[in-house]
Amino acid sequence: MVKGSGKSSTSSGTRKKHARKAAAASGTDVQAPPPVKPKKEKGSSLKKKPRQKVDIPPVKPAPPQPDPLETTGLAHRLPPELLVVLRSLGKKSEATKTKALEDLQMGWVDRKEQCEEALVDMVPVWLHHIPALFIHPSRRIRSLASTLHNSFLKIPSIKHQIIFSLTESLLNEHQISSIIGTWCIITHDIDRTVASIASESWKRDIVPLLSSSSSSTPSDNPESTTSSSSCSFLLKSIDIFIRRAILDPISTYASLNPSSLAPPAPALTPRSGPGGKKGQTQTRPGSRYGGGGGGRTSLPMGSSPRSGTETPEGGGERSKADLAEESETDRKARIRVGGLGGLRWILDHHPRYFTSNPETTVTFFSNPLFWSILHPSASPPFLSSSGIEGEGFGVSQPIVRRTGWGLIQSVLKGFKDEPLFDSSILPVMSTTILRSAFVETDGTVQMAMWQPFLVFLRTVRRAWEVEVEFESRNKRGERRRGEEEDERDDDDGEEEGDDDDEGDEEDEEDQREERKVKPETESGNNDQRQATGMFGLASAGVPYGGGDSFEYTFRASSFSSSTSTSTPLSDLFTSFWAAIDGRALSLTGSLPHQRLAAANAFLSSVLECMVFLIGRVWKELESSSSDDQEHNDEERFAAKGKHAELLLPPSEVDGSEGPDAYKNRLRSFVSTQIGRVWEELSSKKRNLKVEDRVAAELLERTLVDLVELDLDLFESAWGTLKNGMKESAKTNRGLVPVVLEVFLRKGGSGGSRANVGKDRNEKGMDERRERRNKYREVLEKSTRELLREVFEGSVDECERYLEGKVERDGDREEEDGDDKEEKKASAEKPEALELLVVLLRTYGRINALVTSHGYALLSKSSTLLTAYFVNQKDEKTRADVWQRLLREIAARHSSISGSEISPQTITLLFSQILDVLAQVGDTNSQSLRPEKEELDGLVEKLLIECMNDTATATGSGQVSALKMILMRPGTANYFFCCWSSSEY
Known part of the structure; x- marks a missing residue:
């Protein structure tokens, strides 16, 4: 201490320590010092620090079940030969299991008359091995096991013993769930042959058994003596197992293939024996696989008197190779596919089971992780937004996604008119379906996806709105969690110095900005971008199911409710045409008819979606125009509806443009799209290779639909199409005449596809047909005028050509090179002449040209002369x-x-x-x-x-x-x- 200073140099910590010692000696209570809070980090280090994860230990699997051979004394009662076979079922080697199943089938089941009693006694052992065999990676073993199980159930005494064991509590719940659950899974195996074999016994013996639980009348089967409670227990056991198999297939597989109860027995010392060589292991007499001896030696499950890694066919190395043939990803997919198939079976045949257990049902079906079976990504967006960490179930496994899409219709049917579905399951289901459908790129999955996806959109009209609401709730929950974390951080930093606070203020403000919830429409915009992206890829080269797919998508969507671009409608169809620009349709198949079908469906999709969206907007504009006098500007544009905003960016929808301005933009849009369609159909490159007659019928249907909407829309489309047809009439001699013929055909090509099936009664269909014929008159009138112009132009050009070339024809007898002259004249024929050949074959009207220049036509184009005589019906x-x-x-x-x-x-x-x-x-x-x-x-x-x-x-x-x-x-x-x- 410095002299003259009144302050001690002892630190604060030392003084407090001495004070506590003195208080302890005197017995006085002294308040314990507050815990030292860690200093808050500054700057960028706070952003880089990851969120602390909670370590949740995995669920401890159930202990392995002991082999009944060792616990029930069956090893002393069964014949030694049968005992050898049964012990081989527990070996790890695939070859050993296969041989055991074959021996059991051929050596015992096929001669059941001689050993039926022994087979009945071994039922507990067979039931013990069933789960592992039914879920084994080897297709061969699964096939043999299902065949053998089917054979067992055809023996009445064995069938009675198996059913009795499952229904009368002879086994514990875990064993019953594993047996009946794997049995259900193998009936939906990815291999059709295995599934077919297993389904035979399932439908014959289990389906009637489970049906008695849902039927109020006694079963007609005299063998069905089980109670309703036992059947309900079986159904619950199936459900529990397949849910676990779907959510955690690897853990399920491990529980059915556990490690041995005790360390494996040491290998026998190699020695030489009679007839053997040094180093070979000698087995006991009567045991081909080293498992004989009458079963008197107590061995761990899956082991044998000799090393369990040795087999006659190659030993442990082959066993490891066999197990490595199926990767973990493929194993998860195989088990999940079987579990999803079983879940669908319950929904289809026992829907009341789920509605009678609402708590567990909602917990399972509202789990976003379960619905990740639909998404191809490893990290689906709906998992992160729900705060769930984990890999999606559908990643790298198209077969899982295909099976998942097949489950949609069963869920909708099973939970129809159920309040718990609308309130708890539908929001999650809508989000996952909409977020998964538009990012799918696998062709096989898309082919299986369209039907259930459209059924979902037709059934759940509010799908997009429900999805937006659900995402908004998740965003709000995320914001609340972020605010709570901010408050805790603020409380932790209150006792720190001013210097630290000043350094952290900017970082905390940045974090709060990052945690702010984005607009609720972001989720809708994401769906729209994903949908338009899929249109641009032309469904990744898969032929469309027709325009209905996209029309129903638009019909149920909220595409116009929240637009992220200034021209959303144009951008949508730009994405459509990107399929042509990127030549995506050429990937639809190697055969010409496959590419042709894809092109036909693509054109149908474009035209029908255009008519649908234009019609939706136009009708709203017509409605708003009729209410102009009753409302002010603000009310008028509110009544206009959300769909009219497709043509204007949201910032410009301020009332400065009325319905007429919107209509003008609609007319311009229709004209642009029809022009693009004709350009792709008639250009020399012919990027859109559609059959001429199919293209003509689609255009005819579209134009009649536009006439039905409004005559101005038709005039805009017809003006563009008319100019295009006149320009390409000479260069595209096949398409133009066919289009004109279809447009002039009486009755047309039928009604609009969008309206097919709406009028079910005959009277309604007649009225609809009459209206369509009336609208077609407008198209026919315009087509006749166009036909006259095309004919006049072609005939004028032909007359000029024939009159100018007739002198050359009169001089041909003076020259010897007649063949050369004919080839030259043929090469100089104008394209209009060939067009007239096609038109004449189609209509048969051009008397003046043939009459005036018959001789010239005989040498220049005999086909035109022939077409005239064939089509001219007037003999005179x-x-x-x-x-x-x-x-x-x-x-x-x-x-x-x-x-x-x-x-x-x-x-x-x-x-x-x-x-x-x-x-x-x-x-x-x-x-x-x-x-x-x-x-x-x-x-x-x-x-x-x-x-x-x-x-x-x-x-x-x-x-x-x-x-x-x-x-x-x-x-x-x-x-x-x-x-x-x-x-x-």
Whole structure:
């Protein structure tokens, strides 16, 4: 101590320690010092510190059940040979188990007449091994075990003993639950053969037994003497086991395959014996697997007199390899699939069981971890939002997700009209279904998903709203937990210095900002983004189930309730078309018909969803327009409804734009989408490879739906489609005529698919058909006008072409290269000429062109001339055109005595005429007769040429042409006015 200082240098801690010692010596109570609080960390270290996890020890598994061979004295009563087989069932080696099951089937069950008493005695041992065999990784063992069990149950005495053991409390609850639970699981095994074998005995012996618990009348089966309470106990045992198998399959598997009760017996000392080599283990006589000896030696379950790791087929190494064949992930999936199948069976056949046990039912079915069977991710978002840590059950296992989706309809049916479902189960179920359906990318899962997903949306119309409410509650709970943590942190930091408080204020404020709840609409936006993403991937290359899938999704969704983009409707269809831009439809299959079916379904989806969404918005706008005079602006836009906001960003919906502005944007949107559809259908690349007739029928149905909504919407769509068809009429000669034909077809292609089945009675259907026909008249009128314009343009172009090229045709007899000229002329044919061929085959109307230029058409496009004669139903008109053609031929080759007309030209001319007649056919050519002797001179010249130079004529085809004219029955009648073959 410094002199002159009145303050002691002893520290505060030392003084307090001495004070406590003095108080203890005098017996005076001194208040214990408060515990020292840890100093609060500062800065970024507080953010990096993870939340303290609570260590929850795993549930201790039930002790392994002892083998009845050792506890009941059966080893002394059973035949030694049977005892060897039964002991082998407990070995770890797959080969040993397989051999034991085969020996038990062939050596004992198949000769049951001689050893039935022994088989009845061994029933407890068989029941002891059933759970491990039914859930074994080896498909071979499961198949043999189910076959053997089925054979046992066909023996009346053994069946009675098995049923009696399960229903009369001869076994404890854990044993009964394991036996009946694994039996139920194997009936839904992933291997269909195994499941089929196990289902035979299950349906024959267990289903009637369990049905008596839900039936008020006595069972018709005289063997069914079990009480209702026993049957209810069995049903409860099944439920308990399959729930545990679904939630924790690895623990369930481990409980059925426990370690030995005692350390394994030491291996026998290798020694040489009679007939043996040094190092070989000698087994006892009568025990092929080393488990004989009459069973007098007490051994741990699963062990044998020799080392349990040795087998005749390869020893312990093979056993380990066999067990390693099935990974832990696959094992969990296999057990879960069986458990989900069993759960679905209970829901379908015993739904009252769950409703009679509401507490356990709600606890299980409202567990988000259970519903993670639907989600492909390892960390589903609904688990973290619920504060649950763990891996999702559906990760890396499509078969689990497929089975989970199959469970949806059974849950909806089993809990129909149950209050506990709406209040407790539905919120969790809605969240998991909506969060899982739109992120699924596996094709096989999607094919199994659509039907239950649509059934859920049709049944639960408020699915999106329920999901948003549930997520909001979770967010509020998370916020409250965060606030409580903040309060505790504040209390802990109150006694710290000012310097620490100043350093922590910013960090605590940042944490509070991070814990703030995001808007409730975030969950809805997530679903919408996931849905549009799936549309863009075209369901990952899986053919759509049709437009109903997406239409029902929109019909039940709240897509418009909370939009995160300025143009949500356009963005939605941009995601649709991303399937074309990304060539996702090409992944739908290796076969052409698979890709074609996917393209047809895609186009149907786009058009039907467009009509549905446009119709929803348009009807709301019409309703708001009718109420304009009764409400002010604020009320009017409130009455407008949420769906009209699809076309405007939320920030702009302030009343500055009325219903007319919304309608204009709708018209523009319809025009854009129809233009995109036609572009994809008619472009040279033909990205959307849809059948022409299917595309035409879908467009026709869409246009009629738009007429039904509003004529202005139809005009917007028709204007775009009309311009596109006129531009592509020449380049796409197959699509345009088919579309025009379908649009003009009487009766149309049927009603809108969205309305099919709504009118069930005949009167309603007639009224609906009458309305549709009335709307179709608008489309037919517009189509006729378009057809006239297409015809006029094509005919004008053909006339210009034919008039400009006719002189070249008159000079062809002066040249020897007729074939080259024909090829050149054919190559120069305009596309409009080919379009007229298709149009004429479709409509049969173009008399003026054929009449005026019949000769040119004969050389340029004989197919057009043929199509005319086939489709022209007026015989007089057909005869006039034919006679005009013959006169034109005769006029161009009038100098029949001159040498300027080559025989080759005449031969080619008659060959073309004969080809036309052959294609027209006898029925349509009856009226094709000459008016006078127009072609007599040409035939005479051809005959003279053949008689003068037979060899040359034969080589050039002149003789063949002459034979066809003179000798073919009826052919000459088309060229000569009066002809009879007897004249020659």
